[in-house]
Amino acid sequence: MSRAERTGGGRGRLGQTLSSVAVAVGCVLFLGGFVWAAVLYQPYTVPTDSMAPTVRAGDRVLAERVDGDEVRRGDVVVFLDPLWGNMPVAKRVVGVGGDTVKCCDEQGKLTINGEPVDEPYLLQRERASFTVFEATVPEGQLFLLGDHRDESLDSRTHLEDANNGSVPREAVTGRIDATVWPPGNAGMIERPAGFADLPGGVSRPGPLAATLLAITAGAALIFGGAAYGAIGSVRGKRAGLTHNGGTHG
CATH class of the missing domain: 1.20.58 (Methane Monooxygenase Hydroxylase; Chain G, domain 1)
Structure with a gap:
């Protein structure tokens, strides 16, 4: 050879x-x-447009399985609460225990403890809510709103319920990290910078990208x-x- x-x-x-x-x-x-x-994620189909344009009716999303104590302001979460129909609901956390959530200031913005919050994800950006409200969130609870404020049945609807319309942290079953279907709506759900300067900041991105x-x-x-x-x-x-x-x- x-x-x-x-x-x-x-x-x-x-x-x-x-x-x-x-x-x-x-x-x-x-x-x-x-x-x-x-192991880390659960799929979920969004049933309504209450969170549009972030996620729309029929969108298939991936929600990271997290403990309620890990949730921060700005997170889009899935939760189960008997007072909300005892079925999976997707909303955005805008207030945590001890916060006073109010709408709206002179610029039409939502305020947390008197601090205005920029919400670029809203479908109607001219005003954070056409329903005037103010609520103090009890400890261990979360105050939740939809991004499509005109169509969303959220904590504003439940203000007369116990805990000023908030839900307990342990009701959270997941935090939505991404839309995966349909392809035209697919993408990661960003953590909003408007809550970053408040105590506790915003949550870190989940492990989905990795x-x-x-x-x-x-x-x-x-x-x-x-x-x-x-x-x-x-x-x-x-x-x-x-x-x-x-x-x-």
Whole structure:
């Protein structure tokens, strides 16, 4: 066997090894990403337009499974509360225990403890609410509003109920991180900067972006490794045919 043949064979075996490793790592990342997402997230279909334009009726979203104590102002959460019909509801948290939530100031903005809050996610931006209200949120409770304030049945509707229309933190079952369907509405749900300067700030982004990165990287390694292995195999066969042809020629 010539030196060129030995070198070519060594490179071929190395290529096949690298291809196999890439596919194996890709499978771990790809499948692991899906398992991780299934453990951390729950799918939810939004039934109404009360949270438009952030999420619309019929949108399929992913809600991170979080404890109610992790929720911050600005989060879009899914919760269950008997006073709200005991069915999953999606709303935005605007006030937490101890806050005084009021609407509206002279500029038509929502205020938290007297501080106006910018809400660029609202469907109608000229006024945070056409219903004038003021509520103090009890400790351990959350005050929730829809982004489509004209159509949303939220804490304003329940002001006469116990706890000034708020719901307990333990009623929260998830925090919505992204819309995944339909494709035209797909995207991450950003944490609003308007609440960032208030005590407690806003919550950190969830792990969904890292999960999607792992799945995407895994898919790339699987396809890339498989393609590299196939190309290497074809080249090896061609090299063998050329060698055999030269021997018998």
